[in-house]
Structures are given as structure tokens and as C-alpha cells.
Amino acid sequence: MPEQDKQHFGGTEWAMTLMTSLVWGASFLFIAIALDHVNTGVIPMMRTFFGFLALLCIPRARVMIQKEDMKTVFFLSLIWMAAPFYLYPLAAHTVSSSVVGMINGALPALTVVVTAIMTRRRPTRQRITAVLVGFSGIALISFSSITDNASASVHGIFFLLLALLGYAVAVNIALPLNAKYGATATMMWVEGAAFIWTLPLGLPALRGSEFTGSAIAALLILGAIGTGITFAVYSALQTRAGVVRAMIGTLFTPVVATILGVIFRDEHVTVLAIIGMFIVIIGAFLTSRPEKPAISAAL
Numbered sequence: 001m002p003e004q005d006k007q008h009f010g011g012t013e014w015a016m017t018l019m020t021s022l023v024w025g026a027s028f029l030f031i032a033i034a035l036d037h038v039n040t041g042v043i044p045m046m047r048t049f050f051g052f053l054a055l056l057c058i059p060r061a062r063v064m065i066q067k068e069d070m071k072t073v074f075f076l077s078l079i080w081m082a083a084p085f086y087l088y089p090l091a092a093h094t095v096s097s098s099v100v101g102m103i104n105g106a107l108p109a110l111t112v113v114v115t116a117i118m119t120r121r122r123p124t125r126q127r128i129t130a131v132l133v134g135f136s137g138i139a140l141i142s143f144s145s146i147t148d149n150a151s152a153s154v155h156g157i158f159f160l161l162l163a164l165l166g167y168a169v170a171v172n173i174a175l176p177l178n179a180k181y182g183a184t185a186t187m188m189w190v191e192g193a194a195f196i197w198t199l200p201l202g203l204p205a206l207r208g209s210e211f212t213g214s215a216i217a218a219l220l221i222l223g224a225i226g227t228g229i230t231f232a233v234y235s236a237l238q239t240r241a242g243v244v245r246a247m248i249g250t251l252f253t254p255v256v257a258t259i260l261g262v263i264f265r266d267e268h269v270t271v272l273a274i275i276g277m278f279i280v281i282i283g284a285f286l287t288s289r290p291e292k293p294a295i296s297a298a299l
Contacts, residue, residue: 012240013237013241016234019230021249021250023225024104025252025260026226027226028098028104028257029097029261029265032092032261033215034218037214039206039209040090040093041086041201041204042205043089045202045205046222046223048191048192049223050220050223050227051187052228054229055184055191061182061185062185062188065181072177073186073190076174077192077197078194078197079169082194082197084166087160088159090159091157095160096268097261097267098261099269099273101253101258102141102257102273102277103164104160105134105137106135106137107247108250109283111167111171114169115168115243118169118172129286133282135283136283137276137279139276141276141280171238171246175238175243178239184235191228248285254280258274
């Protein structure tokens with residue numbers, strides 16, 4: 001078991017977690033605001049562009065990546081940034097921002113499964129229980145929102161789960177790069193490479209988009225703060241706390257997303273979806289707890 005997973009969070013780790021959860025919880029609202037004015041392809045392009053520029057301003061981010069690591073950087077940029085950043089706004093056309101936030105809460109449970117497969121180590125019973133609880137909550141949210149029609153669609157839910165899968169794989173691959181170059185430098189290069197991936201769909205999408213004040217503000221916040229600064233903080237948290245426990249910020253993300261969606265977008269949320277959200281939060285909380293000593297068997 002990784003040493004980080006045996007430790008309780010300290011004040012610094014909780015502060016980093018609170019920041020990521022608040023910023024990312026609000027990001028679904030800003031995606032919805034941007035989509036009111038710009039085409040889907042513009043959002044991932046501008047998120048990665050502004051994120052890259054924000055990190056470029058930080059001196060410790062300006063570290064050269066060795067040639068042998070560039071293939072990993074470009075692969076990470078595709079599954080961690082370019083593809084998910086396109087899938088989220090694509091899903092937002094048919095899934096309300098509050099439901100998007102609720103489903104995003106399944107990330108810790110999905111990361112447990114992916115990490116176990118990639119490291120070939122069986123999760124403890126505690127983690128298996130957390131996964132089952134988390135996925136049962138997601139099933140409840142998805143079913144109630146799809147049958148409600150106004151809150152979500154089947155293909156929208158699929159896009160979200162595909163984006164989460166990309167995140168879960170990417171965080172495991174990124175750890176060695178974070179350790180070698182530092183989280184800020186790794187994220188700057190990943191976001192720069194992701195910007196290149198987004199150009200084929202992003203540039204044509206500029207045509208017909210309306211860059212109003214609210215759209216520009218939403219894209220700036222999504223990019224510079226949500227994608228640049230917060231992803232760097234999150235990557236540093238991975239190094240300090242481990243891949244799985246760095247995900248516990250999603251404890252609060254669904255709550256933030258739901259509150260903002262209801263207040264600012266007048267979104268309708270079913271009672272079953274709210275129950276499912278709290279089940280997901282319980283699963284994320286179980287994931288965040290230090291694991292008890294157990295025999296770690298190879299899969």
C-alpha cells in the first residue's frame with residue numbers, strides 16, 4: 001500500500017482539497033454559461049490556452065521536459081485534458097450542470113478500480129465497499145435523471161463517464177512525471193500539448209461563437225484558475241497524499257455544483273438524484289479514510 005494512503009490529511013492537504021472542490025464544483029456552471037454563447041469546440045481550446053498561460057507565469061513551471069518523456073506528456077494531454085474538456089461541454093448540452101457535478105463525484109470510486117488494475121494490486125475490503133457505495137449512488141443519479149428527461153440523457157451520461165475514465169487513468173500515469181519535474185511544470189507542458197490537440201475542433205468552432213463579457217469571463221476562470229492553477233495544486237496533492245486520496249475533493253464538488261446550478265441556472269433536480277448524490281459523497285468519504293493494514297494480493 002502506498003505510504004500516503006496510510007496517513008491522515010493535514011491542514012495543508014485539506015486546504016488544497018477545499019480549493020479544488022470549490023473551483024471544480026463551480027466549473028460546471030461556467031461551462032454552461034460559456035455554452036450559452038460559444039460553440040462546444042471553443043471551450044477545451046480556450047481552457048487549455050488560458051491554463052497554459054497562467055502556469056507559464058510561474059517560474060518553477062518553466063522546466064524543460066526530457067525528450068523521452070514527451071510521448072507520455074502528449075498521451076496525458078489527450079486523455080486528461082483535450083478529450084475530457086471536450087466531452088464535458090458536449091454532455092452539458094443534454095445534462096444539467098448540477099447532475100454533471102453529481103456524477104463527477106464518482107471519480108474516487110472509479111480511480112480505485114483503475115488504480116487497482118494498473119498497479120495489479122487488489123483493493124482492501126474498505127476500498128471495495130467504497131467503490132460499491134459510490135457506483136450505487138451514480139446509478140441512482142443516472143437513472144432518476146434520465147427518466148426525468150429534463151436533467152440528463154443516456155449519451156450525455158456516457159460522455160461524462162468516459163471523461164472520468166480518462167481522468168482516472170491519467171492521474172496514475174502522471175505520478176512519475178510529477179515526481180521528476182514537479183507538478184506545476186508537468187501540468188504546464190500537459191496543458192500546452194492539450195491546446196495543440198484541441199485546435200482541429202476549436203478553430204472552426206470560433207466561427208459563429210459570440211464572445212460576450214460573460215463568455216470571456218467564464219472561459220478565463222475555467223482556463224487560468226480551473227485548468228491552470230487548480231490542476232497544478234491537485235497534481236501536487238497527488239504527490240503528497242496519493243492518487244486515490246487526492247480525489248476526495250469530489251466529496252464537496254457535487255454539493256457546490258448542485259447549489260450553483262439551482263441558484264443561477266434554475267435547474268430541476270430530482271429527489272432520487274439528491275439521495276444518490278449523498279450516497280456518492282459517502283462513498284468518496286470512505287475512499288478518503290486511511291486504509292487498515294491488510295495483505296495486498298496481486299490481481
